[in-house]
Amino acid sequence: xxxxxxxxxxxxxxxxxxxxxxxxxxxxxxxxxxxxxxxxxxxxxxxxxxxxxxxxxxxxxxxxxxxxxxxxxxxxxxxxxxxxxxxxxxxxxxxxxxxxxxxxxxxxxxxxxxxxxxxxxxxxxxxxxxxxxxxxxxxxxxxxxxxxxxxxxxxxxxxxxxxxxxxxxxxxxxxxxxxxxxxxxxxxxxxxxxxxxxxxxxxxxxxxxx
Ligand code: AMP
Numbered sequence: 170x171x172x173x174x175x176x177x178x179x180x181x182x183x184x185x186x187x188x189x190x191x192x193x194x195x196x197x198x199x200x201x202x203x204x205x206x207x208x209x210x211x212x213x214x215x216x217x218x219x220x221x222x223x224x225x226x227x228x229x230x231x232x233x234x235x236x237x238x239x240x241x242x243x244x245x246x247x248x249x250x251x252x253x254x255x256x257x258x259x260x261x262x263x264x265x266x267x268x269x270x271x272x273x274x275x276x277x278x279x280x281x282x283x284x285x286x287x288x289x290x291x292x293x294x295x296x297x298x299x300x301x302x303x304x305x306x307x308x309x310x311x312x313x314x315x316x317x318x319x320x321x322x323x324x325x326x327x328x329x330x331x332x333x334x335x336x337x338x339x340x341x342x343x344x345x346x347x348x349x350x351x352x353x354x355x356x357x358x359x360x361x362x363x364x365x366x367x368x369x370x371x372x373x374x375x376x377x378x379x
Contacts, residue, residue, distance in 0.1 A: 170195065170249040170377070171270060173256070175347055176278035178336045179289040179328075181362050181369055183301045185278060186253035188370045189377070195249035198240055200233050200257075202299035205325075209296055225327055225335030227257055227343060234264040241270060257344045262351075275351040276376050278369065280362035282337055289333050293322040307366060 170193060174182040186197035204222060207215030214236075218228045237255050240246070256262040265272070280288070291304040295315035302309050302322060309316050327336065351357040358376035363369045 170273050172251045173272055173275040174251060174253050175275055177280060177285055177340045179285040180278040180280040182253050182278055184366055185370060185373045186251045189251050195251060196245050197251045197253055199253040199299060200236055200255040203236050204228060205296060223326055225332040225339060227339055230258055230260050234261055238268055241268060256347060259346055259350060262347055272356060274377060275357045276360055276373055277348055277357060278360050278362050285337060286330060286333050289328040292328050294325055295320050295322055
């Protein structure tokens with residue numbers, strides 16, 4: 170199954186991507202994680218992307234389209250994949266169409282803007298393996314330590330309140346139009362993000378079957 174997860178920053182795309190990945194054994198591909206890894210490794214792409222990410226803006230389309238074009242050619246995508254955080258603009262969605270991949274479902278996880286800021290302020294991430302946690306809703310076994318790889322958990326710079334407002338504005342302006350784009354193709358399903366991760370996951374799995 171080839172899937173796209175849509176939703177505002179902090180809506181829970183990454184967590185749901187992990188759940189689907191476990192259930193269907195297909196890779197979850199997060200452009201945000203790939204870019205953060207590039208920044209940590211100080212690659213040319215990372216250096217180019219850093220200022221956009223820190224400002225809560227989108228990285229230029231050609232950069233992320235290139236990332237996805239390469240990634241989808243890898244062997245582990247043969248039986249399906251989950252795109253988490255791509256596409257985020259209409260030109261990115263059109264580029265994906267041109268890559269000749271068939272998308273089966275687009276799940277849009279909806280959370281009201283008012284709830285996003287508190288969700289993001291509690292989010293903690295592992296910069297090494299990309300796993301995400303929450304100080305209240307999804308705590309690691311040992312505080313500040315990643316369950317998966319044991320690395321230290323940090324708060325993303327772009328999860329700070331002042332940047333979150335910019336990211337939400339960018340989402341409404343550039344990413345939300347994708348709902349109509351995929352609704353017209355008949356493959357969009359809306360999931361209302363719930364307080365409990367397990368409840369959102371149940372709705373997400375149901376949306377995959379509809
Ligand atoms: P995320 O981890 O998905 O919230 O992404 C973090 C940041 O990476 C975003 O705020 C953007 O600056 C950048 N980014 C990730 N995916 C994309 C994309 N598809 N298009 C443009 N920028 C992206």
